[in-house]
Amino acid sequence: MGRKLARLLTEKELDKELLTELFDLASTLEHTRDNRLAGKVLCSYTDEESTRTMTSTQMAMLRLGGQYIHLPSAGSSEGKDETFEDTAVTLATIGADVLALRRRDEESIFAAAARIAQLCPTPIINCGGGGMYHPTQAASDLYTIKRVRGTIDGLKIAFVGGLNNSRTVNSLAYLLTQWPGVEMYLVAPDHLQLKASLRLYLNDHRIVFRETTSLESVLAIADVFYQSRIQWNHDANPEVARLQKPPYVFNHENVSRMKEKAFILHPWPRNQELAREVDLMPQQQYIKLMHYATLMRMAILSNMLA
Numbered sequence: 001m002g003r004k005l006a007r008l009l010t011e012k013e014l015d016k017e018l019l020t021e022l023f024d025l026a027s028t029l030e031h032t033r034d035n036r037l038a039g040k041v042l043c044s045y046t047d048e049e050s051t052r053t054m055t056s057t058q059m060a061m062l063r064l065g066g067q068y069i070h071l072p073s074a075g076s077s078e079g080k081d082e083t084f085e086d087t088a089v090t091l092a093t094i095g096a097d098v099l100a101l102r103r104r105d106e107e108s109i110f111a112a113a114a115r116i117a118q119l120c121p122t123p124i125i126n127c128g129g130g131g132m133y134h135p136t137q138a139a140s141d142l143y144t145i146k147r148v149r150g151t152i153d154g155l156k157i158a159f160v161g162g163l164n165n166s167r168t169v170n171s172l173a174y175l176l177t178q179w180p181g182v183e184m185y186l187v188a189p190d191h192l193q194l195k196a197s198l199r200l201y202l203n204d205h206r207i208v209f210r211e212t213t214s215l216e217s218v219l220a221i222a223d224v225f226y227q228s229r230i231q232w233n234h235d236a237n238p239e240v241a242r243l244q245k246p247p248y249v250f251n252h253e254n255v256s257r258m259k260e261k262a263f264i265l266h267p268w269p270r271n272q273e274l275a276r277e278v279d280l281m282p283q284q285q286y287i288k289l290m291h292y293a294t295l296m297r298m299a300i301l302s303n304m305l306a
């Protein structure tokens with residue numbers, strides 16, 4: 001293994017060379033149960049719901065012989081107005097070897113990281129920060145594409161649905177700029193379209209991308225469809241945003257019209273945009289993605305701590 005990750009706050013810390021090493025490592029870990037992280041403890045904390053990211057990060061730790069402590073926000077001193085920064089400093093100081101943090105806003109994890117770097121240096125993994133950052137999910141999405149398709153080169157990927165505040169879409173689109181020949185289709189109504197700053201970044205990096213409101217127009221073109229629910233919880237007005245109907249729904253009928261070997265990824269949770277009948281179709285890879293995500297998180301933890 002070449003470069004060691006000192007922390008993972010944004011996907012910008014992952015270059016193609018390191019990702020390729022992590023893919024290889026993740027694959028070797030598929031049937032591994034060893035003790036390379038024996039004696040290491042991960043502490044996790046989030047003020048936002050998490051089903052997959054936290055459990056798969058904790059599972060990754062256990063699979064490699066490490067342990068974890070999860071501090072539930074409901075029982076923490078957050079209820080006594082303790083700041084997130086102070087909570088994170090505490091977890092680092094009591095002896096965590098690595099912190100897994102998720103936060104509703106984008107900035108807090110960076111502020112906590114800056115403070116921890118001064119007081120009690122400890123690696124931090126950003127397990128989801130606001131509507132912008134989700135580096136371990138993006139690495140897992142890429143690993144899934146590599147495993148299922150064999151290569152990321154020349155990928156035609158359609159991002160579909162609530163793109164504007166989707167941190168998984170943001171982080172994945174950013175990472176994909178490092179592979180040659182990738183083309184993107186940004187399928188969303190204007191108000192849910194990918195952030196302008198990221199579209200500018202794609203343009204500056206000569207990524208071929210097309211914005212469209214028509215899923216129909218790309219159905220027989222894309223190799224991978226990456227769907228995101230409407231990110232109403234990151235909206236300035238969540239209760240109103242929550243009432244929106246999904247602009248596109250994948251179901252048996254339209255999935256059957258994708259080109260051969262095309263497949264769908266979705267980071268879950270799913271709302272109404274992905275019909276349950278698709279779960280039983282060969283085009284779905286979003287369930288296998290959860291398995292590959294545990295392998296990728298094992299690879300990341302092994303890189304950082306072993």
Ligand code: NCD
Binds near residue numbers: 137
């Ligand atoms: C996502 C997240 O929390 O950003 N899920 C995940 O971590 N696997 C996606 C979402 O909330 O829609």
